[in-house]
Amino acid sequence: MRRRTFLAGLGFAALQLAGCAAKLQTTPDYVLTYADNQPAGYPTTQGAQYFADLVQQQTGGKVVIQVKANGEYGSEQQVWEQLAIGGVDFARVSLSVVTDDLPRLNVLLLPYLYRDADHMWRVLDGSIGAEFLQDFTAQGRVGLSWYDAGARSSAGAQPERFTGQDHPRAGFADRDRHDPPAGCSAGDHGVQRRLLGA
16 A cells, blocks of 8 residues: 555656656747847847747746847837837847937936946946836836946046047047947047036
8 A cells, every 4th residue: 555655656746747847838929029239149149048048948938039139120229119119029229229218317328437347237236227227117118127338438648638629539430339338437539528528
């Protein structure tokens, strides 16, 4: 009798384990899209794919997120607009793209805002960052997280004291964007310095 109970218990346990080890659902209930303008191997796109993999794993394949790289869904501005109407479900866009609709976020574009990367992440991961993410809901979108696109800065042996057309780099195209993304410890090589009176 004890042996039968033991075998029945093993059989029940095996059935439970078989259920836990079930394969991913082959036909998802939901297929969502994630847009990124960077190439497939770029860190933000890799992060998007990691997110998609986690969602598929955690939902047992019921939810699949297709990551589209290389601007497949258009420019960041076009993707931002598509987010509002449901043309795209998730996207990583630069902060400078959203500030026309969310002007309060312009403060995050100021140069020299953070002492270092740790300071930036304490701010963005804290109550201030959470408050700014809430601003997205007013536009019919949900801010999920922050990405760091790297600090933008310039260095020199002497402080720069030039503005406008007198600036020695006037007319040159810098590698940095006109409006750097959130997380920058230093800003644009002209416009933002003028804003600060440098």
